[in-house]
Amino acid sequence: MKQRLLPLYVVCLYAFLHLPLMILCAFSFNSSRFTVWEGFSLVWYQAMWNDGALAEATWNSLLIAVVSTVLATIVGTLGAYGLWKRNSKILSGSLYLSLVTPEIITGIALLATFQWAFRYFQLQLGMHTVILAHVTFSIAYVLLVVMARLRTADPALEEAALDLGATEWQAFRLVTLPMLKPGIAAAALLAFTVSFDDYVITSLVAGVDSETLPMMLYAMARRGANPVVSAISTVIFVGLGILIVASERLQKA
Amino acid sequence: MMRLRALFLLPAWAFTLLLFLAPLLIIVVYSLQTKGVYGGVVEPWTLENYTRLFDPLYGVILFRSFLMAGVSTLGCIVLAFPLALYIARSGTRKTLLLNLVMLPFWTSFLVRTYAWMFLLRDTGLVNSVLLALGVIAEPLPLLYNDWAVIVGLIYGYLPFAVLPLYSNLERLDKSLLEAAADLGAKPWEAMLHVVLPLTAPGMRAAGVLVFIPCLGAYLTPDLLGGGKSMMIGNLVQNQFTSARDWPFGSALSLALMLIVMLLLWALLRRDGEEVL
Amino acid sequence: MGDLQLEAIYKDFPSHRVVDGISLTIPQGCFYSLLGPSGCGKTTTLRMIAGFDEPDRGLIRLGGRTLNGLRPYERPVTTVFQSYALFPHLTAAENIAFGLKRKGDPDTARKVKEALDLVQLSAKADRLPAKMSGGERQRTALARALVLQPEVLLLDEPLSALDPKLRKQMRLELKELQARVGITFLFITHDQEEALSLSDRIAVMNQGRLEQIGTPQEIYLAPATRFVAGFLGAVNWVGAIGVRPEMTRISREAPGNGARVVEATVSSAMFLGDCFQVETKTPAGDSIIAQIAHGIGEFQRGERVHVWWHPGDEMAIPQ
Incomplete structure (x- = not known):
């Protein structure tokens, strides 16, 4: 009996995990505004395409995600390498703590800090504060992924390089860094998705000029049923999917 | 060797100090001060923000947060255990099955939450289908209540329970189960007396990994609870926005942070770093 | 039961x-x-x-x-x-x-x-x-x-x-x-x-x-079978006849009546602690190993010797 019950249960659980998103995607092609299927249509995609504010928010999100991913990947990779050489419990502990800190706390703490700093500098909340916030919370993700890769690395390789006359920098640049490439790529991908997706922290530290796609989505979702949100969701879903598949391919190639 | 390392650690230190540790320190300072007339933070120094945490008005929300996070965590572990068991025993398909668990996780959290709003709202799919089938005459109030929030939390954090349970079950020596059967234990007895005790570390890890984000959840109760089902995260956000009571919001945040750190500390102390 | x-x-x-x-x-x-x-x-x-x-x-x-x-x-x-x-x-x-x-x-x-x-x-x-x-x-x-x-x-x-x-x-x-x-x-x-x-x-x-x-x-x-013979211990094969090294003897003089004898040349001699192991080559190209106790004497590489055993110690296995 158990042999049949368990697979059935597993199928149900996978349905629980995947059906909600699939249904959402399917109904984004519904011509009706309501959740009754009336026919295939791209009307909500058209509405999405013609929405200027949405385009601007998407652009903001992409810009923020790209810039903060590049910065966080560099800072996180260098940090992981430094900690691999010799661990600093305070630094690695703080970074891991930042990973489990509820987003809302990270958000309000950053907000309070920016507000406090603005008393001394003539600045305002905006794209730069969002990017700083995103880099901060992405570093820990990058560190975690690159560290996992470094743990499988053989320290003797660098010692061999030094022994053969390489400088420390050359040993890092020519021996360790190439070995870390797949890990760094995976870390960057993770940083990108985390940044592109973030709402809670972003909404707290964003200024008037820096509304992001998740912020718009949130506002639309709160206002009530809106098939455009389904269409945007589908695009995000497919877009991130392509990004993940492409990066897997690149890593294998 | 050490100079290069110091140089490499510099940016990570800078970000951590200036944008993680310093902000926490500022929150500590704010939590000890008083709310200004127009919202700012002013002197005198006081502990009143902390004593207010025990005010029944907020106590209800704190208690509810614990309850909802607890129920969600329990739900995650109960749901994840059979799945993890199945994956651990499925040979070459393990990677595929695990990736399928992680897949929704790569999608936007907001999108995943919205998918449940789409299903559960009065005019949502579940109600539409039930109405069309004539099972119900009026839409069921599925959205904007505690249960909607719990479903959303379980949906959101189920992978956090599957992964540690899986890696624990995967490491479980198969010959132990054979030994149990050999010694006369029926499958359910082997499960109860051998598998469950030996997966306790995985369950503790899963419990902490799910409970922490559930307790600090903001978006899920906000969207699926619709303000009726407030949790600590929403209360914190409230203090920093509409209520403009930063000192109390800071005290709340630190209390939440303290709980998170205690849970993590307890787990690491008991099972070591390998469980994560 | x-x-x-x-x-x-x-x-x-x-x-x-x-x-x-x-x-x-x-x-x-x-x-x-x-x-x-x-x-x-x-x-x-x-x-x-x-x-x-x-x-x-x-x-x-x-x-x-x-x-x-x-x-x-x-x-x-x-x-x-x-x-x-x-x-x-x-x-x-x-x-x-x-x-x-x-x-x-x-x-x-x-x-x-x-x-x-x-x-x-x-x-x-x-x-x-x-x-x-x-x-x-x-x-x-x-x-x-x-x-x-x-x-x-x-x-x-x-x-x-x-x-x-x-x-x-x-x-x-x-x-x-x-x-x-x-x-x-x-x-x-x-x-x-x-x-x-x-x-x-x-x-x-x-x-x-x-x-x-x-x-x-x-x-x-x-x-x-040959497999069993070989799995349980070392065997010298002379055609279809097998004999275990510890039952194989070596001497410079020809042995007495009744023994099976093969003439061979010593190709190596090793001291193993509890015995000597002497490896010999027959003119036919077979290699025969004998384990001999201390006191029987030492054999030099290249020496011509008689390798022999009692017929009762033979293992006859059909091929």
């Missing part, structure tokens, strides 16, 4: 046949060994008797009762696993009590105590497996399986995880234990010395088939 019988057992794995038509009878109370190289199907045979695997064809009978189809927990046999498979969260005493508790035995406490005494582990009753030595783990596993008073005890290479010195000591204990409890032991091993020294009877397996069944002496001295 009764004999354990395997009747024409077959088992296929996706890639190949692991057990290829095995039939044998293990008499009650016997110390029986299944000997063979790794991958010969001996462990699979044990697993089918224990009930972890089912044979594709064939019957497994115990005292006239068919075991086929019974779940492992329904069979009156218990196993000492190669890795011991001790439950890491239970102490020695709790591990031993595990099976008794499943049966709801009212006498659990006394039986556990007796089992601990039997394997001389009373002082370590409250230890967890992680805190035990290899030998203690082994004894716990034995006691855990024996306490259920099975009709057959299956032992899957139980000594292989121990260091060589301990292995020899446990060998003695195992033999004594079997004599004391009188239960049928089915011992799986790839170590011919272990099988020879412990068993009442040995079945030699190769590539899923039985090569020979017999007493240790029969198997060693009168192997039925």
Whole structure:
């Protein structure tokens, strides 16, 4: 009996995990505004395409995600390498703590800090504060992924390089860094998705000029049923999917 | 060797100090001060923000947060255990099955939450289908209540329970189960007396990994609870926005942070770093 | 209670046949060994008797009762696993009590105590497996399986995880234990010395088939196949005739009447501690090795010698 019950249960659980998103995607092609299927249509995609504010928010999100991913990947990779050489419990502990800190706390703490700093500098909340916030919370993700890769690395390789006359920098640049490439790529991908997706922290530290796609989505979702949100969701879903598949391919190639 | 390392650690230190540790320190300072007339933070120094945490008005929300996070965590572990068991025993398909668990996780959290709003709202799919089938005459109030929030939390954090349970079950020596059967234990007895005790570390890890984000959840109760089902995260956000009571919001945040750190500390102390 | 019988057992794995038509009878109370190289199907045979695997064809009978189809927990046999498979969260005493508790035995406490005494582990009753030595783990596993008073005890290479010195000591204990409890032991091993020294009877397996069944002496001295001869020890082959190096003699003068003699040239001589090993080459190109005791004299490389043995020590095996 158990042999049949368990697979059935597993199928149900996978349905629980995947059906909600699939249904959402399917109904984004519904011509009706309501959740009754009336026919295939791209009307909500058209509405999405013609929405200027949405385009601007998407652009903001992409810009923020790209810039903060590049910065966080560099800072996180260098940090992981430094900690691999010799661990600093305070630094690695703080970074891991930042990973489990509820987003809302990270958000309000950053907000309070920016507000406090603005008393001394003539600045305002905006794209730069969002990017700083995103880099901060992405570093820990990058560190975690690159560290996992470094743990499988053989320290003797660098010692061999030094022994053969390489400088420390050359040993890092020519021996360790190439070995870390797949890990760094995976870390960057993770940083990108985390940044592109973030709402809670972003909404707290964003200024008037820096509304992001998740912020718009949130506002639309709160206002009530809106098939455009389904269409945007589908695009995000497919877009991130392509990004993940492409990066897997690149890593294998 | 050490100079290069110091140089490499510099940016990570800078970000951590200036944008993680310093902000926490500022929150500590704010939590000890008083709310200004127009919202700012002013002197005198006081502990009143902390004593207010025990005010029944907020106590209800704190208690509810614990309850909802607890129920969600329990739900995650109960749901994840059979799945993890199945994956651990499925040979070459393990990677595929695990990736399928992680897949929704790569999608936007907001999108995943919205998918449940789409299903559960009065005019949502579940109600539409039930109405069309004539099972119900009026839409069921599925959205904007505690249960909607719990479903959303379980949906959101189920992978956090599957992964540690899986890696624990995967490491479980198969010959132990054979030994149990050999010694006369029926499958359910082997499960109860051998598998469950030996997966306790995985369950503790899963419990902490799910409970922490559930307790600090903001978006899920906000969207699926619709303000009726407030949790600590929403209360914190409230203090920093509409209520403009930063000192109390800071005290709340630190209390939440303290709980998170205690849970993590307890787990690491008991099972070591390998469980994560 | 009764004999354990395997009747024409077959088992296929996706890639190949692991057990290829095995039939044998293990008499009650016997110390029986299944000997063979790794991958010969001996462990699979044990697993089918224990009930972890089912044979594709064939019957497994115990005292006239068919075991086929019974779940492992329904069979009156218990196993000492190669890795011991001790439950890491239970102490020695709790591990031993595990099976008794499943049966709801009212006498659990006394039986556990007796089992601990039997394997001389009373002082370590409250230890967890992680805190035990290899030998203690082994004894716990034995006691855990024996306490259920099975009709057959299956032992899957139980000594292989121990260091060589301990292995020899446990060998003695195992033999004594079997004599004391009188239960049928089915011992799986790839170590011919272990099988020879412990068993009442040995079945030699190769590539899923039985090569020979017999007493240790029969198997060693009168192997039925070249495989058995070679697996149990070194053999010098002169045509279809095989002779073991320790029964091969060397002398400068021709031996007396009745001996089989081959003339050969010494190609190497090695001191092995307890004996000399002299390797010779015959004109026909065969290599013959002789192990000779001290005092017989030393032989030089290139020396021409007589290699000989008693006809009674020959193993004649059809090709």
